[in-house]
Amino acid sequence: MKKLGIAVVAAVMAAGPVMADLVFPSLSYRTGPYAAGGIPFADGYADYFTLLNERDGGIGGVAARVLECETGYNTEKGVECYESTKGEGALVYQPLSTGITYQLIPKATADDIPIHSMGYGRTSAANGTVFSHVFNYPGNYWNGASGAINYLLETNNGDLSGKKIALVYHNSAYGKEPIRTLEELQKKHGYEFLPLAVDHPGQEQKSQWLQIRRERPDFVLMWGWGVMNQVAVQEAANIRYPMENFIGIWWSGSENDVLPAGEAANGYKALTFHGVGSDFPVFADIQKHVVDTGKAAGAGDQIGTVLYNRGLYAAMLAAEAAKKAQSIHGVAEITPAMMRDGMEALEITPALQEELGIPGFGPNFSVSCENHGGPGLVGVTQWDASAKTWSLISDFKPTDTEVIGALIEEDSTAYASENNIALSCQ
Amino acid sequence: MFYREAGDFSTTYPQDSQTFPIRFDRYRYYAVLAVAVVIMPFVMNDYLVNAIFLPFLIYAIAAIGLNILTGYCGQVSLGTGGFMAVGAYACYKLMTAFPDINIFFHVLLAGGITAAVGTAFGLPSLRIKGFYLAVATLAAQFFLVWLFNKVAWFYNYSASGQINAPERTVFGVAVTGPNTEAWATYLFCLVFTVLLALIARNLTRGSIGREWMAIRDMDIAAEIIGVNPLRAKLTAFAVSSFFVGISGALFFAVYLGAVEVGEVFNIQKSFIVLFMIIIGGLGSIFGSFAGAAFLVVLPVVLKLVGVDLLGWPTDIVAHFNLVVVGLLIIVFLIAEPHGLAQLWRVAKEKLRLWPFPH
């Protein structure tokens, strides 16, 4: 069995094509418990590169190739995917799962390949002096937590003292991310904070929602994923919790999460760091060059959904970073190390968004050697159940960088000292 | 012709009671070991080691551990994932608390701690039997995962709740952390696997192994002929947990390097190790290896064939993967209920007679 495995591996590796294109691996999860979230993201990611190849002839004249590898949201499969794709000249990894991201941070750094964990993964990776190869622009979970509080401040005339804010969270590293930030902000704004853990997978949340019904928090935040989201929205509707006071993180704010609850989900809000809907010029191009030519990655019914847009946006940022890298180094066929430089010099301006066909789609930001997380601008979207659309109700606004910066500093220095990492950018 | 014991004479007791009494067997194992130690490190690359060999070696340890408990002592356990987590977290705490001590001892100690925890959770086995026990061990699985997730001391109060393996060396060569060489991690795990397999083999041949098997075959009868069920069951839990703990420690420190307990050591892990020993063969050390190899290599091969050779969409291949694994399990059970180990035994029988089967 072993020998057979080696023979097959060797044969496949030998048969692999020579490096003549820009390789963007996509560690997708189209199966398993989170498939519903993984499919649109992977479609969006693939479709944008197809669009670039079809419309512009690639990136800087070199064709982009998306190398899809199925992880099923499983860390071990993620490792296998990483090892099997990195030899093909993978430029940047989108690990798409907290576990796989943590896994890859040391590995990819050692292999000199950048990681872009967009709105997930290790939050303190925003500190570029410690995490030289990890990027999590344009926003992270702590930005999200602060963004939610800022939004509530804004809607409550800048005063949250005496208000009660509950957090319903997935009882895992991911779900616990915002707690520290919310506790720090609690000291600043004087609200009452009530964290409620939901055990994986989150099919049964009666206890938590009964408690919410008893305690009557003014606002409920949610850090959920997978089936937990749908059940939470349904339970909130069941206890007649006012949906407009219920705000989810961006992973709890897709069509998948609200559609099963039907009309009852109307008014539910979610944070976001990119635009919603398909009302942007780039979608016309995708329709023309990708869908109509039959080259779409999926069935085509996901276009314009939140997670499709997120995949598209991730691809767009990757492509822009690649272009940047090409112009910095003056070569078209860039290496992962050059890609890293490109990501560090990435700048998203209104003019660039206009040019890409996504005016106002995402926040404007620039990345630097020290700051891999961008400014962390967070917007808020709201679900309209009768029209079945999300709409942006609050523009991308800054978050409390003072509080978050201190937390990031603390966590990343702890990581650096535990792993003997020499600080860069100095 | 190829496999025979004719001409094998034992003239002394040590000769008769050595680990592999048949000469051919012995040489064959020496050959496999020689290839594994001398040749394999030179052909190792990152892909082979991370996609196939590390998971294979580490799962093999876990499978041997569970096989001791389930295959030899007859106590079905579904707490393997939880016990692996104990090993992993014990190893992490030891690694960060005593950075100067060699990682080798950390891993062994992690096994020891897991053995203690496993024995405690083994206590109900004195009352509860069969499937009831299997489900009862799930209590250990869920409770341990919850505990490691909840108590911040276990992950050194890091904001992320994850544990990361810092770099540690053996003889100056890094075996954990990001800057490891493929051959080093491979050899490190191989040493553990071979050592533990030898220990398991000899334990199961000795008096304690016979006690376990007596309990497995019928515990009341065993008790009547003088086997102490308390001792037998608890030692089985302890030894099994020791193995599982070591595999958990290696899984975290060497293979993954970063672990979140709910994601990596969840109930699926318990099931997959159980599948390994049932497919491989209950009550067989070789079966543990065969089962681990089967379940590690099969998905990789299916993926390579489906995605890379045939160019199918990755999700369809993944779904087919499930279908094929499911089908293979069923077909195996129908064709050979005693697992790959039994196939191996049958093959040996055939080879013994070949080419004159009658």
Added chain:
Amino acid sequence: MPEQFVWGMEVFLNGLMAGVLYALVALGFVLIYKASGIFNYAQGVMALFAALTLVGIMEGQVPFSHLINAIFGTKIHHFGWHAPALLAILGTMAVMVLLAWLVQRLIFRHLVGQEPILLFMATIGLAYLMEGFGDLMWGSEIKKLDVGLPQGINLAIDEFTYNIFDYGFFIDNLDIVATFIAIALVGALVIFSQYTKQGRAMRAVADDHQAALSVGVSLNFIWILVWSVAGFVAMVAGIMWGAKSGVQFSLSLIALKALPVLMLGGFTSIPGAIVGGLIIGVGEKLFEFAIGPMIGGATENWFAYVLALVFLVFRPQGLFGEKIIERV
């Protein structure tokens, strides 16, 4: 504290309701285990598969459309019909019967007389198979299941309790419906097994295979029947749970909620599954209510198992399980 007490009562009632839902899943396990000694790990996946099929039929999805599209480059998705719920339930039932027949014919007929652990293993293989098959057949996105069950707070109870305790209890309408369906289901099962020929044969098989065979009961038929009934129970459970969360992969994980129930009630007893479900439901909810906040919450998963474990230490065969008699 009276307020705590009133809240505790609300939690208790909700625990009972949750327990009914757990019991629904556990019932399927018990039926199969009793009749054939198979611990059917695939029960959760059966619920998922049934719910997927139900939605597929209702929405007129083309089975295997993703696969067909990938191979032939076509773009088919739907037949373009919307079947009424009742019709779809009947269609799903037919599929589950077919499945029962296939399972019996292709798998368990070849495994008669094997050890329980191997039968258990075979059902795990079956679970894998059905999981992959279900995904291939119907796709892995989340589907909305709408068979017209009411959901949300029951206002009558809310008002009634408000008048008494000055605090309105929350009871989900869906849970009330589930309770009635569960009662009806158990009633039907009891009538079926007590008063029909097939039902009596089923009980005979459960008691003693060989004795049943010798009086002319067809084992094959009974097993197909049992698997079909278990498939029906799985479908009901799938509908109830699917109404909460949409039909998706995680539905198969509800099996894990049923295991402590089984353990506590005994693998062989239908009343055990019900009582066990209620005890587990109430126990875990009350624990989360009273102790949970002190130790950080999210205790329900493990507490259910620990509770069952404590019961087992005193009654190793579960509350209502057949007494295990061991002879040498």
